Amino acid sequence: MQANKPRSNRGARCQGDDDGCYPDQDGPGSTVSLCGADLDDIPHLRDWVPDLQEHENPLKQHPAYRTRNNDYFINPGDVVTQQVVVNMDRPREPTHFRRAGPREKVVFAGEEVRAAIVTCGGLCPGLNTVVRELVFSLWQQYHVHDILGIDGGYRGFYAKNTIQLDPKKVGDIHKRGGTFLGTSRGGHETTKIVNSLEDRGINQVYIIGGDGTQRGALAIHKEVVRRGLKVAVAGIPKTIDNDIAVIDKSFGFDTAVEEAQRAINAAHVEAESVENGLGVVKLMGRYSGYIAMYATLASRDVDICLIPEVPFTLEGPGGLHRYVERRLRENGHMVIVIAEGAGQELMAADTTGTDMSGNKLLKDVGLWLSQNLKDHFTQHTKQVLNLKYIDPTYMIRAIPSNASDNVYCTLLAHSAVHGLMAGYTGYTVGPVNGRHAYIPIERVIASQNRVNVNDRMWARLVSSTQQPEFTFSEAGDDSSAKPTPEPAPEPSHEPARRPPVPVGRTTNNGAADTNSALVASMGGGGVGDVPPATTGTVSFDNDYGAAAQETAAAAMLEGARKDK
Numbered sequence: 288m289q290a291n292k293p294r295s296n297r298g299a300r301c302q303g304d305d306d307g308c309y310p311d312q313d314g315p316g317s318t319v320s321l322c323g324a325d326l327d328d329i330p331h332l333r334d335w336v337p338d339l340q341e342h343e344n345p346l347k348q349h350p351a352y353r354t355r356n357n358d359y360f361i362n363p364g365d366v367v368t369q370q371v372v373v374n375m376d377r378p379r380e381p382t383h384f385r386r387a388g389p390r391e392k393v394v395f396a397g398e399e400v401r402a403a404i405v406t407c408g409g410l411c412p413g414l415n416t417v418v419r420e421l422v423f424s425l426w427q428q429y430h431v432h433d434i435l436g437i438d439g440g441y442r443g444f445y446a447k448n449t450i451q452l453d454p455k456k457v458g459d460i461h462k463r464g465g466t467f468l469g470t471s472r473g474g475h476e477t478t479k480i481v482n483s484l485e486d487r488g489i490n491q492v493y494i495i496g497g498d499g500t501q502r503g504a505l506a507i508h509k510e511v512v513r514r515g516l517k518v519a520v521a522g523i524p525k526t527i528d529n530d531i532a533v534i535d536k537s538f539g540f541d542t543a544v545e546e547a548q549r550a551i552n553a554a555h556v557e558a559e560s561v562e563n564g565l566g567v568v569k570l571m572g573r574y575s576g577y578i579a580m581y582a583t584l585a586s587r588d589v590d591i592c593l594i595p596e597v598p599f600t601l602e603g604p605g606g607l608h609r610y611v612e613r614r615l616r617e618n619g620h621m622v623i624v625i626a627e628g629a630g631q632e633l634m635a636a637d638t639t640g641t642d643m644s645g646n647k648l649l650k651d652v653g654l655w656l657s658q659n660l661k662d663h664f665t666q667h668t669k670q671v672l673n674l675k676y677i678d679p680t681y682m683i684r685a686i687p688s689n690a691s692d693n694v695y696c697t698l699l700a701h702s703a704v705h706g707l708m709a710g711y712t713g714y715t716v717g718p719v720n721g722r723h724a725y726i727p728i729e730r731v732i733a734s735q736n737r738v739n740v741n742d743r744m745w746a747r748l749v750s751s752t753q754q755p756e757f758t759f760s761e762a763g764d765d766s767s768a769k770p771t772p773e774p775a776p777e778p779s780h781e782p783a784r785r786p787p788v789p790v791g792r793t794t795n796n797g798a799a800d801t802n803s804a805l806v807a808s809m810g811g812g813g814v815g816d817v818p819p820a821t822t823g824t825v826s827f828d829n830d831y832g833a834a835a836q837e838t839a840a841a842a843m844l845e846g847a848r849k850d851k
């Protein structure tokens with residue numbers, strides 16, 4: 288069957304109140320107009336499935352969800368705004384996503400559904416909770432009793448038997464780390480996967496995984512559309528690195544940061560118990576240093592946090608070596624947290640290849656840095672160095688999710704099910720400014736979240752650790768004493784767009800970066816439209832003006848020593 292072109296309302300916009308602008312009924316073939324707003328819409332099965340039948344949502348009869356005025360259901364016109372901070376002087380038309388949640392009408396009857404759930408990529412706390420809650424939502428809310436678990440990631444669609452799932456089987460899996468279904472990297476073969484969907488009669492697919500997995504989900508969705516199948520595909524974003532764009536935060540991240548505290552605590556206890564004690568802790572973070580940054584901020588015991596977004600140098604007056612020497616002289620002990628993706632360019636350039644998904648394999652920067660510091664102290668100083676290296680990498684992701692991540696996973700799973708039951712497809716579900724939304728998969732994979740070093744969060748970290756920039760200084764000035772320049776404004780969750788800095792050259796963390804992403808800026812329009820921080824025209828939160836921010840940052844950076 289030839290598929291119709293999927294509908295897109297991206298850019299759909301009404302002309303104002305007078306043109307009768309109001310959210311349409313969400314009926315077949317209709318489009319939605321929004322007053323002065325862009326809707327980044329998602330596909331619906333009705334776009335290519337002719338004569339799609341609608342049914343009453345069975346939740347209307349469900350004792351737990353039935354409410355007297357039916358306000359449990361999402362109004363078809365409800366959308367979630369991406370930019371919640373705007374500037375009065377330069378209002379912008381924000382992007383919106385469809386609000387996630389149950390619709391009054393569904394396009395699948397429970398007995399008609401054969402659902403499949405798959406987990407792909409690396410582990411993350413909460414995977415089992417998502418699987419459990421998908422099963423419970425399908426089973427209890429929508430009377431779907433044919434649910435297949437796909438064994439071991441994408442390749443399980445075509446190379447393995449499926450696992451029949453029911454509430455009893457998954458009832459307590461949320462108490463365990465890992466994934467009940469197994470996972471893998473590589474193995475995505477779109478044609479084989481969609482053939483398997485057709486052969487097995489699967490018409491709903493729930494795909495849990497990171498950016499690579501979401502790319503795979505989009506490929507499956509596109510092939511489904513090409514074949515004109517009544518198969519709905521939802522992505523549920525998973526990443527321990529918290530680098531998935533658009534959504535507020537990924538599940539398992541809080542759990543991982545919490546677990547990382549234990550490693551940092553241990554490093555600190557070890558370090559302060561001996562002469563010249565140095566604890567080095569390596570945390571995950573291939574391209575983004577969120578775990579390292581949040582774990583450092585939460586701990587307050589960390590002296591240096593190194594992340595992939597901030598290049599550093601070892602040698603010279605502004606280098607890491609000098610600072611470690613000085614800090615040990617001053618304080619007798621210290622803790623360094625390093626994200627696995629940091630400093631990769633400093634290590635020997637032997638190629639380490641890629642994993643089965645094509646991700647570059649990283650060299651062990653924690654080990655390397657530890658050895659490098661030991662060598663430096665042996666060869667160049669008279670100081671002893673008691674270095675303890677702690678690598679909790681897999682321990683922080685192989686654990687069950689904590690309470691708040693469990694609740695978050697529940698919402699994600701239920702939102703995913705509500706959307707597919709209503710006929711929406713080709714989306715990734717996730718919270719945008721606290722409200723769950725259906726985001727086109729393309730949007731989620733278009734960019735990757737990175738720590739924006741012009742963000743106030745990074746400034747908070749720098750003011751907490753008191754760490755300098757570790758820059759190369761030809762002039763021989765002791766830039767290790769120089770604080771990082773004043774912080775720039777809060778970014779959106781788009782990646783930091785810092786141009787690559789050559790190894791060993793001076794970086795300018797926190798200074799003007801005209802490409803930074805912003806929520807809003809005085810006299811500037813937003814992403815890619817930001818005045819340099821040094822002009823002082825940036826805006827901060829209402830309660831914390833630019834001048835106050837600058838003064839506070841300067842005071843923090845110059846004055847106070849950390850209370851350890």
Ligand SMILES: Nc1ncnc2c1ncn2[C@@H]1O[C@H](COP(=O)(O)OP(=O)(O)O)[C@@H](O)[C@H]1O
Nearest residue numbers: 408472473474475496497498499500502503644
């Ligand atoms: N560009 C892509 N297109 C289709 N599938 C992909 C793509 N990138 C990765 N995948 C598949 O997604 C799965 C997980 O990807 P991976 O990068 O290992 O983890 P993550 O999803 O956590 O980023 C693998 O099975 C891989 O083959």
Ligand SMILES: O=P(O)(O)OC[C@H]1O[C@](O)(COP(=O)(O)O)[C@@H](O)[C@@H]1O
Nearest residue numbers: 408409497525526527528571572573
């Ligand atoms: O050893 P593995 O399983 O390949 O995983 C290691 C990599 O996966 C990551 O955890 C990223 O995984 P996510 O897909 O969860 O973001 C990186 O931090 C790390 O480099």
Ligand SMILES: [Mg+2]
Nearest residue numbers: 408497498499
């Ligand atoms: Mg990935």
